[in-house]
Structure formats: structure tokens, C-alpha cells
Amino acid sequence: MKEWFAIIMGASLLVLMIPILYRIIVGPTGFDRILCANVIGTKTAVILVIIGTLFDRVDMFVDFAIAYALLNFVGAIVVSRYFNRTVPLQEMEKDKAKPRRRLKA
Amino acid sequence: MIDTLASAVLAEPVNSPxxxxxxxxGVSMGIVGLIFFLGTAVGVVRFPDFYTRMHAAGKGDTLSTMLMLTGFGLVMMEDFSANSWLLLLKILGIVLFIFIxxxxxxxxxMRAAFEDDEMPLGEEDLNKLRKRRAKSKSK
Amino acid sequence: MKKTAFILVLCIGLLLAWAAKDFPAWGDPQSPASSSPVASHFIANTGVDTEVPNMVTAVLADYRGFDTMFETVVVFIAGLAVFSILRGGPKSRTRDREFVVDFEPDLIVTNTVRLIVPVIQIFAFYVLAHGHVSPGGGFQGGVTMGASFILIALSWDLKTALARFPIERCFTVAALGIVIYAGIGLLSLFLGGEFLDYAHLAKIFPVSPEMARYHAMLGVEIGVGFTVTAIMFALYASLSTDGRMRDGL
Incomplete structure (x- = not known):
């Protein structure tokens, strides 16, 4: 029963990832692509646990899942900081009059 | 219900009630997680602008991952040895990590997009969308 | 051009998929990798020689310890090369920057990172020390540990991270890792064995030769972990700032 549950969950996860892949390919802005890549990265932690169930070594694959979730978080922070903090110099010269939008914390 | 759970704690055989x-x-938590992930997938494809898509992806993704992992942790439990408790604890650790x-x-x-001048849909864009939808419906 | 590249990639992909059907079945005992005398020797003897359940760790840190030592040296040299090339470049590079950096630490991100950095570091130690039993070891633990420092640099700024782990200390720690590794090897050399022959460490430590190999492997992994942690962070700090070590990403 455990194996069948894992197989059905994994297959339906893979099928449900297709719309998200569509958004990665089509997505009008770069942020859409990053967001959807992040969603797939989070789901990869689940898929790793499923693979562990099928190979009967869950104790091992759980460690991989933790490391994967961690690196996924680091990746999302890297990309958001890159878009947030770096401004191309030419644009900065062009619209010096208009200050950047700031979200006050 | 408490009686049956207590019998699970005390009794050895795996196939007790x-x-x-x-x-x-565990299985039902996994299925509910799949339903939430279906919501995420539909929302990511159908919503009109970045912020609404982020709403679908952020919420549905977090909750569905947490539910699926917890469900798997419960399905994985077959006895009360130290190993399976450790496994459940590790899986709950991932759940907590993803929750944070x-x-x-x-x-x-979201903040990066906002400060990068990504604009949410305004009233005019919404009107345009409504017009387009009405046109496609009348056809 | 894009279409040609796509067709080319597709063709190569199909070719590889077609070639994959010649692979032996998964877990096939008759496959060349399983039936070679080297593999069967390691499978039969790692448990007896070293008492390490994870054969990969035993092969990596003991039987092929020389190889792993120079892999660590390669990591160290890579970090040193990136640092010195970017630092010693022409001064003109600092003038024509293509972007300006405009930062303000985010309240939510910094507080989350404050919460999870200790967890990441404990997990890194677990991966490092548990490499005898489960997958893991010095390289993986070092990368996880380096990621925690990179996370600090990303969520505040590079100055905050460099205040905790200055770039000079990075290279000191990286060199210390190699010194630990080579020191264990030299110690076994002076005790009458060969270089990196850990069994001879049993002469000065109150353990059996097998357990001496077990514990020496942990020491070696700690050395690798030191080097990889420090070089990961030094690489990030050098590459994200063009070697200026300020106003990073």
C-alpha cells in the first residue's frame, strides 16, 4: 500500500507540474519564471521523499530533501536580491529625477 | 478514537485498527495536499498578473508541500521504534523549514518585483480584460 | 540560429536516450561495474578493515585518501586563483561598473535568516560527522556551511558577513583544513606506516587499528570541511564584487 500511495502521489505531482512548467516557458516577466521555478524546487523535496519510499531508504533521502529545500531558499533569495539591489548604470543616469520605488518595512 | 490510537501505541501488530x-x-492529508497543489497550478496559469499569480503560488505551494510531507511521515510510521520516530521528526523538521x-x-x-517597477493590473487593464471576455462569450 | 541549436540538442538527446538502452539493468549483479575484482574487494573488506558502514566514505577518505587530499588542494588553489586574479586586475575595472548597488536590508528576510542560520549550521555539522553512516562528508557539509555564510551576506550585506568571517581568515581556515588532512597523513608516516595509512595511529591512541581508521577518517573529513567552507565563502565574496570586497550583491 505504501508503494502504491507513493507512486500515485509522484505521478500526479509530475502531471501537475506541467502547467507550472508552461508558466516558466511562457511567463511574461522574469519574476514569473523565478516564482514557478521556486514552486517546482519546493515540490522536489516531496518527490525526494517519494523516491526514498520507493527505494526503501527514506532515512537517507530525507537528508537530501532538507538540503534541497535549503538550497532552494538560498536560490530564491539570491535572485530576488539581484533584481532588487542592482540597477543598470545607464538607467540610473536617465531617470535620476524619478526616485526608485521603496517598500518601507 | 482515543482508545484505538492508544491501542496503536501499545499494540505491536501493524495491522491493528x-x-x-x-x-x-496520512493518505487523506496527501490527497488534500494534491488538491491544494491543483489550485496552485490552475492559479499560476490563469491569473492575469504577477502579483495574483504569486498569491496562488505562495499560499498553495506552502500548504500543499506541508500537508504532503506530513502525510508521508504518517504513512511511513510502521512501529514505534526509535528509528521511525527519528524519521517522523526529520520530516516534521522539513515541514517546519518549508513553513518558514x-x-x-x-x-x-514580491519586494524585488515591486521595487523593479513591475506594476499590478490597474482599472483600465481590468476593463480591457472584461471587454475581451465579454466578446469571447458573445461569440 | 536558435532553431538549429534546438534541433542539434534534440538530436543529441535522442542519441543519448537511444544509447541508454545498452546500459545494464538497475542493480544487475552481472554488470561490469558489479563483477570487477576491485568492487568485490571493497564490498567484502571495508566493513572488516575500517568498520565504516558507508563504503563510499571509506573508499573516498581511506583507500583513495591521496586522491581526496589533492582534490582539497585543488579547491584551495581555485579559491586562491579567483581571489588573486580579481584583486590584482587593472585599476580601470573599478571605474566602468555596469550597475550600481542600492541596498537596504529587508526586515522579514533578515529575521528569517536569523532564525534558520543556526539550524543550517547544525545540519552542516550533522552531514559532516554522519558521513560514515549516511551520505555526506566533508565536501557536502562544507558546502552547506558555506551556504549559511552566503545567506548572511545576501540578506544583510557583504560587510556584515565579512565582519564575521574576514577574507584573510577564510584563507587561513582553508589552509588549516589542508594542514589537518596532511598532518594526519604525516603522523601515520612518522608512526611507521605509509603516508595516510591510518591504521598505525593505533600505536598512540587507545583504540584498535580498525577504529583508528574510523576516527582518522572523521578527522580528514573535518579538514576537507574547513577548506570547502572557507573557499565557498571566499569565492562568493570575490565574484560578487569583482574582487573589491565591498558593495556586494
Whole structure:
């Protein structure tokens, strides 16, 4: 029963990832692509646990899942900081009059 | 219900009714997680602008991952040895980790998009969308 | 051009998929990798020689310890090369920057990172020390540990991270890792064995030769972990700032 549950969950996860892949390919802005890549990265932690169930070594694959979730978080922070903090110099010269939008914390 | 759960704690055989209850809870949590992930997928494809798509992806993704992982942790339990408790604890550790980090990365992405002059849909865009939809409906 | 590249990639992909059907079945005992005398020797003897359940760690840190030592040296040299090339470049590079950096630490991100950095570091130690039993070891633990420092640099700024782990200390720690590794090897050399022959460490430590190999492997992994942690962070700090070590990403 455990194996069948894992197989059905994994297959339906893979099928449900297709719309998200569509958004990665089509997505009008770069942020859409990053967001959807992040969603797939989070789901990869689940898929790793499923693979562990099928190979009967869950104790091992759980460690991989933790490391994967961690690196996924680091990746999302890297990309958001890159878009947030770096401004191309030419644009900065062009619209010096208009200050950047700031979200006050 | 408490009696059956207690019998699961005390009794050894795997196929006692308490175990069936635990596994049934795990399976149903996994299925509910899949339903939430379906919501995420539909929302990501159909919503009109970045911020609404982020709403679908951020919430549905976090909750569905947490539910699926917890369900798997419960399905994986077959006895009360130290190993399976350790496994459940590790899986709950991932759940806690995802509970903290995924909303944070959504927030960081949202802030980056906002400060990068990504505009949400305004009244005019919505009117345009409504007109287009009415046209396609009348056809 | 894009279409040609796509067709080319597709063709190569199909070719590889077609070639994959010649692979032996998964877990096939008759496959060349499983039936070679080297593999069967390691499978039969790692448990007896070293008492390490994870054969990969035993092969990596003991039987092929020389190889792993120079892999660590390669990591160190890579970090040193990136640092010195970017630092010693022409001064003109600092003038024509293509972007300006405009930062303000985010409240939510910094507080989350404050919460999870200790967890990441404990997990890194677990991966490092548990490499005898489960997958893991010095390289993986070092990368996880380096990621925690990179996370600090990303969520505040590079100055905050460099205040905790200055770039000079990075290279000191990286060199210390190699010194630990080579020191264990030299110690076994002076005790009458060969270089990196850990069994001879049993002469000065109150353990059996097998357990001496077990514990020496942990020491070696700690050395690798030191080097990889420090070089990961030094690489990030050098590459994200063009070697200026300020105003990073």
C-alpha cells in the first residue's frame, strides 16, 4: 500500500507540474519564471521523499530533501536580491529625477 | 478514537485498527495536499498578473508541500521504534523549514518585483480584460 | 540560429536516450561495474578493515585518501586563483561598473535568516560527522556551511558577513583544513606506516587499528570541511564584487 500511495502521489505531482512548467516557458516577466521555478524546487523535496519510499531508504533521502529545500531558499533569495539591489548604470543616469520605488518595512 | 490510537501505541501488530487510522489520516492529508497543489497550478496559469499569480503560488505551494510531507511521515510510521520516530521528526523538521522559508522567499520576490517597477493590473487593464471576455462569450 | 541549436540538442538527446538502452539493468549483479575484482574487494573488506558502514566514505577518505587530499588542494588553489586574479586586475575595472548597488536590508528576510542560520549550521555539522553512516562528508557539509555564510551576506550585506568571517581568515581556515588532512597523513608516516595509512595511529591512541581508521577518517573529513567552507565563502565574496570586497550583491 505504501508503494502504491507513493507512486500515485509522484505521478500526479509530475502531471501537475506541467502547467507550472508552461508558466516558466511562457511567463511574461522574469519574476514569473523565478516564482514557478521556486514552486517546482519546493515540490522536489516531496518527490525526494517519494523516491526514498520507493527505494526503501527514506532515512537517507530525507537528508537530501532538507538540503534541497535549503538550497532552494538560498536560490530564491539570491535572485530576488539581484533584481532588487542592482540597477543598470545607464538607467540610473536617465531617470535620476524619478526616485526608485521603496517598500518601507 | 482515543482508545484505538492508544491501542496503536501499545499494540505491536501493524495491522491493528489504530494503525489503519494513522495511515488513513496520512493518505487523506496527501490527497488534500494534491488538491491544494491543483489550485496552485490552475492559479499560476490563469491569473492575469504577477502579483495574483504569486498569491496562488505562495499560499498553495506552502500548504500543499506541508500537508504532503506530513502525510508521508504518517504513512511511513510502521512501529514505534526509535528509528521511525527519528524519521517522523526529520520530516516534521522539513515541514517546519518549508513553513518558514517559502513565505519568506515569496516576500523577497514580491519586494524585488515591486521595487523593479513591475506594476499590478490597474482599472483600465481590468476593463480591457472584461471587454475581451465579454466578446469571447458573445461569440 | 536558435532553431538549429534546438534541433542539434534534440538530436543529441535522442542519441543519448537511444544509447541508454545498452546500459545494464538497475542493480544487475552481472554488470561490469558489479563483477570487477576491485568492487568485490571493497564490498567484502571495508566493513572488516575500517568498520565504516558507508563504503563510499571509506573508499573516498581511506583507500583513495591521496586522491581526496589533492582534490582539497585543488579547491584551495581555485579559491586562491579567483581571489588573486580579481584583486590584482587593472585599476580601470573599478571605474566602468555596469550597475550600481542600492541596498537596504529587508526586515522579514533578515529575521528569517536569523532564525534558520543556526539550524543550517547544525545540519552542516550533522552531514559532516554522519558521513560514515549516511551520505555526506566533508565536501557536502562544507558546502552547506558555506551556504549559511552566503545567506548572511545576501540578506544583510557583504560587510556584515565579512565582519564575521574576514577574507584573510577564510584563507587561513582553508589552509588549516589542508594542514589537518596532511598532518594526519604525516603522523601515520612518522608512526611507521605509509603516508595516510591510518591504521598505525593505533600505536598512540587507545583504540584498535580498525577504529583508528574510523576516527582518522572523521578527522580528514573535518579538514576537507574547513577548506570547502572557507573557499565557498571566499569565492562568493570575490565574484560578487569583482574582487573589491565591498558593495556586494
Amino acid at each position: 489504530g494503525w489503519f487510522l494513522v495511515h488513513a489520516i 522559508t517559502t513565505p519568506t522567499s515569496s516576500h523577497a520576490l
